[in-house]
Amino acid sequence: MPDPHPRVAAVTRALAEAGAAGEVRELSASARTAAAAAEQLGVPVGAIANSLLFDVDGAPLLILTSGAHRVDETKVAALLGVPRLARASAAFVREHTGQPIGGVAPVGHPEPIGTLVDVELARHDRVWAAAGHPHAVFPTTYEELLRLTGGTAAEVGGDPRQPAAAPDREAVR
Numbered sequence: 744m745p746d747p748h749p750r751v752a753a754v755t756r757a758l759a760e761a762g763a764a765g766e767v768r769e770l771s772a773s774a775r776t777a778a779a780a781a782e783q784l785g786v787p788v789g790a791i792a793n794s795l796l797f798d799v800d801g802a803p804l805l806i807l808t809s810g811a812h813r814v815d816e817t818k819v820a821a822l823l824g825v826p827r828l829a830r831a832s833a834a835f836v837r838e839h840t841g842q843p844i845g846g847v848a849p850v851g852h853p854e855p856i857g858t859l860v861d862v863e864l865a866r867h868d869r870v871w872a873a874a875g876h877p878h879a880v881f882p883t884t885y886e887e888l889l890r891l892t893g894g895t896a897a898e899v900g901g902d903p904r905q906p907a908a909a910p911d912r913e914a915v916r
Contacts, residue, residue: 750842750875754851758874758881761850761891765882773877775845777810780871780880787811790867792888794847796831796840796856803839804828805856807849807872807888809863812900819859819899846877849892858894860885865896 747755747767755767774780777791784791791810796803797819804823808814820827836844840852849858849872864870865885872888874881889896 748876748879750846750851751879753841754848754875754879754881757848757851758891763881763883763887763891767874767879767881770878770880773845774873774880775877780873781810784871784880786869786871787867789863790870792849792861792864792870792872792883794849794873796836796847797828798831798835799823799825799828803831803835803856805840805847805849805858805892805894806861806899807858807864807892807894808861808899809866812861812863815900819897822897842873842875843877846873846875846879848873848875848881849888849894851875855893858892859897859899860888860892860894861899862896863900864888 751767770783774783777788777793780791781788789809789811792807793810795806795814806814816828833844840847869882871880871882
């Protein structure tokens, strides 16, 4: 991308420093939703990694979930052993990621953020994640997302009555 937005440039640097394989791609239109990104990229909506930030007692938690999957907040709270988690406000998102809602990348934040990565993303050979701006994305793999973020694989959606492996609570703090 010629002359990328400063947030996109920061994410591009973070990806390069981490040895990520994919290159940031500029989209012709905003992709603030998984459906919009999937349509522009010509991929299934499930191959889009939504970056959702939650507030867990004042601490940020990033959940990278498949665009075809909703986060079950009750289930995730139970997995983490916390009373509840709440969707973060736009101000909270910007404070902890430096990026706007609709463009939050899995990397490039001012400080490391505990991250859960939806196991549903593993169904796709290539997944696409935001790159710091609603017009920028990059291709990656499930395994690379885990490596880039230091994240924990987790079942973050579905029926909360189904048992799932609990991630290490300290790993996502």
